[in-house]
Amino acid sequence: MNQNDSRLMTQTRGRILGVSALALTFAAGLASPALAQQTPNVVVQEAPPQADRAVVNRIVVRGNERIDQTTVLSYLPIQPGDTIDAVTIDVAVRTLSRTGLFADVQLGLQANGDLIVEIAENPIINQVTFEGNKALAEKKLRDEVTIRPRGIYTRARVQEDVGKIVELYRLSGRISATVTPKLVQLDQNRVDVVFEIDEGPETGISAITFLGNRAFSDSDLAGVMVTKTSKWWRLFSSNDNYDPNRLDYDREQLRKFYTNRGYYDFRILSSVAELKPDNSAFGVTVTVDEGDRYNFGEIKVVTENDRLNGDFLQLLLPIRKGDLYESDRIQAAVDTLTFAAGSAGYAFVEINPTYRADPETDTVNVTFNVREGQRVYIDRINVVGNTRTLDTVIRRELMVGEGDAFNRSLVERSRNNLRALGFFKDVKIEETRGSAPDRSVVNVTVEEQPTGELSVGAGFSSVDSFVLNLGITERNFRGRGQNVVARAEWGSLRQQIDFRFTEPKFLGRDVRAGFDLFHTRYDLSKYSSYDYRSTGGGVRVTYPLNGYASFSARYFLKSDEVVIPYGYCGGVGAGSSALCDQAGSYLNSSAGYTLLVNRLNDPVRPTRGWTASLRR
Structure with a gap:
C-alpha cells in the first residue's frame, strides 16, 4: 500500500514550515506463517522534487x-490554478505583511488543494495622546507625528514618530529627551497610542570660544553667530540651547562674514562642542585661519557666443579692479550676467566664475565664463501657499507656461506681475530639476496678506451736523482678483453712495474692465432753496x-437734477434768476483716455526707472 500526503505551511517573520510528501511502502509476504507474524518492513523513501509543489484549487481567507x-x-500574488511551493508561499506572506494591514499572516495548503490564508488585522487607532510634555505644546507634537485617530496601527510608523519627537526635542535644546510608546488595548480590535515623554533638562551653551582670530574680536564673531551663550535674560529665546544644525549654519555665516571682508582664503579648521561633566551645557570652540586680505584683480568676461559681447557685459558687472574682495559681489555679478543674457534672448546660459589668487599681490583675478547651456523646457508649474487666491489668478500673471522654453527674464517679470497685484506679502519663483535633464519644474511660492479694508468714521460739524462714513474695499474679491469698493456717507446736508467693480481679466483676455455707479444728493433747501x-x-x-505701456479708455453718463420749491421762481419776491435757470434735469456724458508708460524696475519698491502718462 502506498500513501502520499503533501502539506505546505508558512508563518510570518520568516518561519516556513514545509512538510514534504512521504512515500511509505509496506511489503507483506504470506509465503509462510512465520513471515506473516513479523513486523512489516517500512521503507521511508526521499520524496521526489515534484512532491514539494502543489496546485492551488481555491483560496480561503479567514480572520478578516x-x-x-x-x-x-x-x-495576494497567488491565484487558483497556480503551482506553488515553499518559496512561493514565503513571497506571498512577505507581500501581505508589507501592506501594513495585518499583524500576523499564515498560509497553509491542505491536502485537497485549498490554500488557507489566516490573517490577524492590525488594530485601529482610537486616539493618540502625549504625556510628560511641558516644553513643547501638544499641538506641535501632534503636527509632527504621522499616526492619526481612526488610522491603522503599525509598529514601524510608531517608531518613526518616536524618532520625529526625539528630533523635535533635540532641536529645542533637550538632547537627553526620551520617548516611550505604549499601547492601551480596547475592545473591537482598537488601541490607544500613548507617547510617554521624558523631556530631560535643557542643554545650553556655557561659552563660545574662538581661536586664531586676529582681525576681529571674539565679540564681533559671536555677534555673527545665531547660537548664543546661555544667559538669564534670554529666557524666551531658544538660540542659547545646543543645536548641531544651528552650529552648521553658524559656520557658514562666519565664512560669509570673512569672505565679504576681503579674506578670500578664510577657513574654519575645527568646530567642537564639548559636553560638561554634569551634562548641563556645551562649550563650543571654533578654530579659524583668517588668511590675508585680498582685493579684486583682473576682471574678465569670456563668452562663446559671438552675439554676446564680452566687453559690453563686463561694463555691467558691479565689480572693478582694486575693489575689496567680497564673495556676495561675485553672486551679484552672476545674477547680472544671467539677467542680461536672458533679456537679450539667451535664456539658456551657464555662467561659471573661475578664481586665480595671487598671494604675492593679495589679489584675486576673476573670469566669468559665459556659454550657452542645454535648452531647458518647463515640465510643470507648481503653485503653493495660496490659501485664498485661486490658482488661475496666479497662473494668468505668469509670462511662461508649461511646455515653454525656460526664460529667466520672463520668470522675473512674472514675479513682478504677482507682486504688483498687492495680494501677497512675498513671492518666490524657484527652478528645480524636472523629469529629464532638459526639463525643469518651476515652483511659485506665495504668502498671502490681507486684501480687505473696512473703514468707519463719524463726525460733527456746524453745517452738516452729524456725519457718518462707511467704506468697504476688497482687492481680491472671493480670491478671483476682482476689486470691489463700496462707500456711503450720510449727513444732514449731503448723502453719497459709490460702488466700483473691476475685473482684471475681462472675458479671460488681457483686458482690465470695470464699471462705476454713484448717487449724490445735496439738500440745501434750508440755506439756498434748492436740492x-x-x-x-x-x-x-x-x-x-506691451510689457511697459497701456492704454485706458473711459466713458461716464450721469443725470443731474436741480429741484426748486414750488413758487420760488414766479410771482412777487421771486428767487434768484440764475438759480431758476438751472432748475430741471440734465443728462451729461464724458469720455477720455490715458496712455501710461511704466519703466520702473520694481512695482513695489522701485530703485530705478521712470513713469509717464498722457491723460485726456
Missing part, C-alpha cells in the same frame, strides 16, 4: 473582520500695448 476578502486577495441730485455711472477699459 474589517478588511474585505477581495482586498486581501488583491494583494441737487446726481445719479450716474461709467465703464472703464485698460488694454496693455
Whole structure:
C-alpha cells in the first residue's frame, strides 16, 4: 500500500514550515506463517522534487473582520490554478505583511488543494495622546507625528514618530529627551497610542570660544553667530540651547562674514562642542585661519557666443579692479550676467566664475565664463501657499507656461506681475530639476496678506451736523482678483453712495474692465432753496500695448437734477434768476483716455526707472 500526503505551511517573520510528501511502502509476504507474524518492513523513501509543489484549487481567507476578502486577495500574488511551493508561499506572506494591514499572516495548503490564508488585522487607532510634555505644546507634537485617530496601527510608523519627537526635542535644546510608546488595548480590535515623554533638562551653551582670530574680536564673531551663550535674560529665546544644525549654519555665516571682508582664503579648521561633566551645557570652540586680505584683480568676461559681447557685459558687472574682495559681489555679478543674457534672448546660459589668487599681490583675478547651456523646457508649474487666491489668478500673471522654453527674464517679470497685484506679502519663483535633464519644474511660492479694508468714521460739524462714513474695499474679491469698493456717507446736508467693480481679466483676455455707479444728493433747501441730485455711472477699459505701456479708455453718463420749491421762481419776491435757470434735469456724458508708460524696475519698491502718462 502506498500513501502520499503533501502539506505546505508558512508563518510570518520568516518561519516556513514545509512538510514534504512521504512515500511509505509496506511489503507483506504470506509465503509462510512465520513471515506473516513479523513486523512489516517500512521503507521511508526521499520524496521526489515534484512532491514539494502543489496546485492551488481555491483560496480561503479567514480572520478578516474589517478588511474585505477581495482586498486581501488583491494583494495576494497567488491565484487558483497556480503551482506553488515553499518559496512561493514565503513571497506571498512577505507581500501581505508589507501592506501594513495585518499583524500576523499564515498560509497553509491542505491536502485537497485549498490554500488557507489566516490573517490577524492590525488594530485601529482610537486616539493618540502625549504625556510628560511641558516644553513643547501638544499641538506641535501632534503636527509632527504621522499616526492619526481612526488610522491603522503599525509598529514601524510608531517608531518613526518616536524618532520625529526625539528630533523635535533635540532641536529645542533637550538632547537627553526620551520617548516611550505604549499601547492601551480596547475592545473591537482598537488601541490607544500613548507617547510617554521624558523631556530631560535643557542643554545650553556655557561659552563660545574662538581661536586664531586676529582681525576681529571674539565679540564681533559671536555677534555673527545665531547660537548664543546661555544667559538669564534670554529666557524666551531658544538660540542659547545646543543645536548641531544651528552650529552648521553658524559656520557658514562666519565664512560669509570673512569672505565679504576681503579674506578670500578664510577657513574654519575645527568646530567642537564639548559636553560638561554634569551634562548641563556645551562649550563650543571654533578654530579659524583668517588668511590675508585680498582685493579684486583682473576682471574678465569670456563668452562663446559671438552675439554676446564680452566687453559690453563686463561694463555691467558691479565689480572693478582694486575693489575689496567680497564673495556676495561675485553672486551679484552672476545674477547680472544671467539677467542680461536672458533679456537679450539667451535664456539658456551657464555662467561659471573661475578664481586665480595671487598671494604675492593679495589679489584675486576673476573670469566669468559665459556659454550657452542645454535648452531647458518647463515640465510643470507648481503653485503653493495660496490659501485664498485661486490658482488661475496666479497662473494668468505668469509670462511662461508649461511646455515653454525656460526664460529667466520672463520668470522675473512674472514675479513682478504677482507682486504688483498687492495680494501677497512675498513671492518666490524657484527652478528645480524636472523629469529629464532638459526639463525643469518651476515652483511659485506665495504668502498671502490681507486684501480687505473696512473703514468707519463719524463726525460733527456746524453745517452738516452729524456725519457718518462707511467704506468697504476688497482687492481680491472671493480670491478671483476682482476689486470691489463700496462707500456711503450720510449727513444732514449731503448723502453719497459709490460702488466700483473691476475685473482684471475681462472675458479671460488681457483686458482690465470695470464699471462705476454713484448717487449724490445735496439738500440745501434750508440755506439756498434748492436740492441737487446726481445719479450716474461709467465703464472703464485698460488694454496693455506691451510689457511697459497701456492704454485706458473711459466713458461716464450721469443725470443731474436741480429741484426748486414750488413758487420760488414766479410771482412777487421771486428767487434768484440764475438759480431758476438751472432748475430741471440734465443728462451729461464724458469720455477720455490715458496712455501710461511704466519703466520702473520694481512695482513695489522701485530703485530705478521712470513713469509717464498722457491723460485726456
